[in-house]
Amino acid sequence: xxxxxxxxxxxxxxxxxxxxxxxxxxxxxxxxxxxxxxxxxxxxxxxxxxxxxxxxxxxxxxxxxxxxxxxxxxxxxxxxxxxxxxxxxxxxxxxxxxxxxxxxxxxxxxxxxxxxxxxxxxxxxxxxxxxxxxxxxxxxxxxxxxxxxxxxxxxxxxxxxxxxxxxxxxxxxxxxxxxxxxxxxxxxxxxxxxxxxxxxxxxxxxxxxxxxxxxxxxxxxxxxxxxxxxxxxxxxxxxxxxx
Amino acid sequence: xxxxxxxxxxxxxxxxxxxxxxxxxxxxxxxxxxxxxxxxxxxxxxxxxxxxxxxxxxxxxxxxxxxxxxxxxxxxxxxxxxxxxxxxxxxxxxxxxxxxxxxxxxxxxxxxxxxxxxxxxxxxxxxxxxxxxxxxxxxxxxxxxxxxxxxxxxxxxxxxxxxxxxxxxxxxxxxxxxxxxxxxxxxxxxxxxxxxxxxx
Amino acid sequence: xxxxxxxxxxxxxxxxxxxxxxxxxxxxxxxxxxxxxxxxxxxxxxxxxxxxxxxxxxxxxxxxxxxxxxxxxxxxxxxxxxxxxxxxxxxxxxxxxxxxxxxxxxxxxxxxxxxxxxxxxxxxxxxxxxxxxxxxxxxxxxxxxxxxxxxxxxxxxxxxxxxxxxxxxxxxxxxxxxxxxxxxxxxxxxxxxxxxxxxxxxxxxxxxxxxxxxxxxxxxxxxxxxxxxxxxxxxxxxxxxxxxxxxxxxxxxxxx
Numbered sequence: 135x136x137x138x139x140x141x142x143x144x145x146x147x148x149x150x151x152x153x154x155x156x157x158x159x160x161x162x163x164x165x166x167x168x169x170x171x172x173x174x175x176x177x178x179x180x181x182x183x184x185x186x187x188x189x190x191x192x193x194x195x196x197x198x199x200x201x202x203x204x205x206x207x208x209x210x211x212x213x214x215x216x217x218x219x220x221x222x223x224x225x226x227x228x229x230x231x232x233x234x235x236x237x238x239x240x241x242x243x244x245x246x247x248x249x250x251x252x253x254x255x256x257x258x259x260x261x262x263x264x265x266x267x268x269x270x271x272x273x274x275x276x277x278x279x280x281x282x283x284x285x286x287x288x289x290x291x292x293x294x295x296x297x298x299x300x301x302x303x304x305x306x307x308x309x310x311x312x313x314x315x316x317x318x319x320x321x322x323x324x325x326x327x328x329x330x331x332x333x334x335x336x337x338x339x340x341x342x343x344x345x346x347x348x349x350x351x352x353x354x355x356x357x358x359x360x361x362x363x364x365x366x367x368x369x370x371x372x373x374x375x376x377x
Numbered sequence: 378x379x380x381x382x383x384x385x386x387x388x389x390x391x392x393x394x395x396x397x398x399x400x401x402x403x404x405x406x407x408x409x410x411x412x413x414x415x416x417x418x419x420x421x422x423x424x425x426x427x428x429x430x431x432x433x434x435x436x437x438x439x440x441x442x443x444x445x446x447x448x449x450x451x452x453x454x455x456x457x458x459x460x461x462x463x464x465x466x467x468x469x470x471x472x473x474x475x476x477x478x479x480x481x482x483x484x485x486x487x488x489x490x491x492x493x494x495x496x497x498x499x500x501x502x503x504x505x506x507x508x509x510x511x512x513x514x515x516x517x518x519x520x521x522x523x524x525x526x527x528x529x530x531x532x533x534x535x536x537x538x539x540x541x542x543x544x545x546x547x548x549x550x551x552x553x554x555x556x557x558x559x560x561x562x563x564x565x566x567x568x569x570x571x572x573x574x575x576x577x
Numbered sequence: 578x579x580x581x582x583x584x585x586x587x588x589x590x591x592x593x594x595x596x597x598x599x600x601x602x603x604x605x606x607x608x609x610x611x612x613x614x615x616x617x618x619x620x621x622x623x624x625x626x627x628x629x630x631x632x633x634x635x636x637x638x639x640x641x642x643x644x645x646x647x648x649x650x651x652x653x654x655x656x657x658x659x660x661x662x663x664x665x666x667x668x669x670x671x672x673x674x675x676x677x678x679x680x681x682x683x684x685x686x687x688x689x690x691x692x693x694x695x696x697x698x699x700x701x702x703x704x705x706x707x708x709x710x711x712x713x714x715x716x717x718x719x720x721x722x723x724x725x726x727x728x729x730x731x732x733x734x735x736x737x738x739x740x741x742x743x744x745x746x747x748x749x750x751x752x753x754x755x756x757x758x759x760x761x762x763x764x765x766x767x768x769x770x771x772x773x774x775x776x777x778x779x780x781x782x783x784x785x786x787x788x789x790x791x792x793x794x795x796x797x798x799x800x801x802x803x804x805x806x807x808x809x810x811x812x813x814x815x816x817x818x819x820x821x822x823x824x825x826x827x828x829x830x831x832x833x
Contacts, residue, residue, distance in 0.1 A: 379607075379610050379611075380607075380611075390721065394718060394720045394721060397720065397724075398792070399720070399792040399793070399794070400782070400792065402720060402723050402724055402727060402794070403727055403778050403781045403782050403785065404775070404778040404779075404782065405724060406723070406724045406725075406726075406727025406728040406730075406731070406778075407727065407728070407731045407735070407774050407775075407777055407778040407781065408771065408774055408775065408778065409724065409728040410727075410728040410729070410730075410731040410732045410734075410735050410774065411731075411735045411770045411771050411773075411774035413728070413732055414732060414735045414736050414739050414770060415767050415770060415771075417579075417736075418739075418763060418766070418767070420753070420759070420760065420763055421753045421754060421755055421759065422755055423755055429763075429767070431767065434767070434771075438771065445720070445721055445724055446724070446728075448721070449721070449724050449725045449728050450728070452725065453705065453725075453728065453729060453732065455696065455700075456581065456700065456701055456705055456708070457579050457580070457581065458642075458645075459642040459643075459645070459693060459696065459697055459701065463602060463603055463606045463607075463692070463696060463700070464606045464607060464609075464610040464692055527660075542760065545757070545760045545764070546760055546763055546764045546767065547764075548764070549760065549761045549764030549765065549768075550764040550765075550767050550768040550771075552764075553764060553765050553768035553769075554768050554771065554772065557768065557769075557772055558772045558775065561771065561772070561775050
């Protein structure tokens with residue numbers, strides 16, 4: 135594993151939405167290396183989704199440079215080349231599952247990568263069964279439950295065999311059982327990932343290092359420090375476990 | 378009459394499809410879905426209620442793409458509610474989509490003017506979209522049987538309340554869109570990329 | 578509110594390849610629409626009734642669906658015989674009822690009911706997704722097919738958003754009436770639906786690009802071949818031929 139160069143390197147990134155007073159991201163620097171499993175915890179509206187969309191080239195930063203897999207990416211065609219290697223799981227699975235059936239949705243990525251129909255279908259079936267979704271192939275996407283949608287969306291992202299996963303609030307709205315299932319899946323994946331979440335307990339089991347977004351910048355906290363910090367503000371009044 | 382309706386609708390849809398490339402399929406499809414949902418809304422008028430049509434607004438938002446969008450919405454109405462068979466699909470698409478496109482060309486340029494002009498243009502757009510639809514119904518009936526000319530006048534008069542309500546609602550909706558998401562309106566040539574996103 | 582009540586079933590009609598059903602639904606409907614002779618129209622009505630029975634649909638629901646058209650047809654029976662000029666059939670007081678008016682009303686009634694029942698039996702017995710796949714295989718332009726599938730996919734999402742919005746309006750004391758305030762409120766609801774839909778469309782388009790979208794959509798459905806499809810096709814072709822013959826030849830002559 136090459137750990138000399140970061141696979142995602144953000145340098146001096148600023149972004150503000152039209153009409154907003156303060157920038158969401160303010161001269162942000164961030165390096166992400168292969169093999170890392172990183173958590174990003176921050177309140178809603180602090181720019182986590184924006185950050186992911188900038189990495190994928192879906193939003194254009196007002197300033198700054200992005201290097202992915204060691205190459206500078208700035209134009210749409212640069213991003214088109216790197217997108218298949220980075221899997222972004224959207225916060226709202228309904229945005230992601232636009233195909234009518236589960237099989238078609240999971241196969242969409244592989245087909246776009248030039249796989250034949252047979253290959254794409256085979257990859258999709260394999261992926262679905264590895265996530266415990268056997269028999270879902272012909273289900274109509276819009277009739278799935280919230281948890282099923284999230285898992286199918288994950289299968290669709292993984293079917294492209296990405297090298298990095300960007301997961302945007304993957305546990306939001308899931309029941310405990312599905313959440314555990316998801317944690318099990320992610321733990322067993324041999325892949326680097328960044329998880330954005332505001333659920334500390336969910337992140338704690340999955341991330342090796344945890345960062346926060348503060349005032350438009352990414353800040354590394356030591357785990358202990360962050361633990362206290364999150365408790366005091368977000369989970370202080372709710373019942374929770376201590377390991 | 379049914380056949381000429383179908384042929385014309387097919388021609389309009391073909392033009393509409395030419396105008397949308399594959400990048401815009403998702404956008405037109407989802408707007409077509411919201412058009413379908415909007416047409417389920419019942420608005421009270423006196424003791425009765427009417428359901429919205431909103432073909433004028435669809436014309437403003439989509440231009441020629443209103444043809445395929447309306448065809449798709451009507452097809453779904455047919456499948457969900459069995460409002461009509463296959464044969465009337467063409468005629469019904471013409472009745473709603475042709476006025477939408479005409480109104481787009483008539484009123485869209487006026488949206489760049491001041492607030493009062495916008496209100497008037499949007500009202501006119503909603504009003505005329507239904508009026509022209511009624512006129513097409515009248516014309517269609519005239520081709521089947523000349524005696525129907527009186528009935529055609531009747532169709533137009535009977536739809537007068539609908540026209541007024543469609544005009545009002547289209548006017549208020551356009552004013553709303555101009556405040557909230559002006560990039561959706563044609564003066565800004567609402568291409569998908571330009572639309573500002575609210576942060577999720 | 579939105580559902581497909583006839584889409585699921587195990588009848589012989591449900592198991593026939595949707596491509597075959599769609600083709601014959603179209604052909605039979607057009608043939609019925611251009612027919613005028615009562616022999617042909619009654620044949621079409623009988624055939625459509627048989628198809629509905631073969632599909633083993635909930636009859637109460639079918640009748641309920643037909644009632645929408647029946648209302649319109651009753652109006653026709655009230656207007657046409659009175660306004661249509663021609664040979665007088667009978668008089669009720671000062672009102673004359675004309676024969677051509679009655680004939681036209683009967684023709685339209687038979688046509689509408691037959692075509693609608695054909696549609697219910699042959700088209701609505703498949704889900705819209707299956708129908709989209711069938712259209713794709715029948716060579717309907719991919720753009721319109723995917724427009725339809727995309728639209729169908731998001732109707733339910735948008736309808737839920739609409740319900741949330743109208744509930745929010747209701748809890749804030751909104752009661753609809755015939756006044757400007759009502760129309761403005763509905764306009765804002767409609768506007769909000771469209772704004773949300775446009776935002777949704779942006780996100781979906783982004784998600785598509787993330788997965789390497791390059792201007793192509795794919796249909797993966799397979800329709801397995803089966804003998805019953807061709808039996809159905811044979812029967813429907815014969816029915817179509819009978820329908821056309823009844824319209825264009827004098828049935829009485831054929832019989833004698």
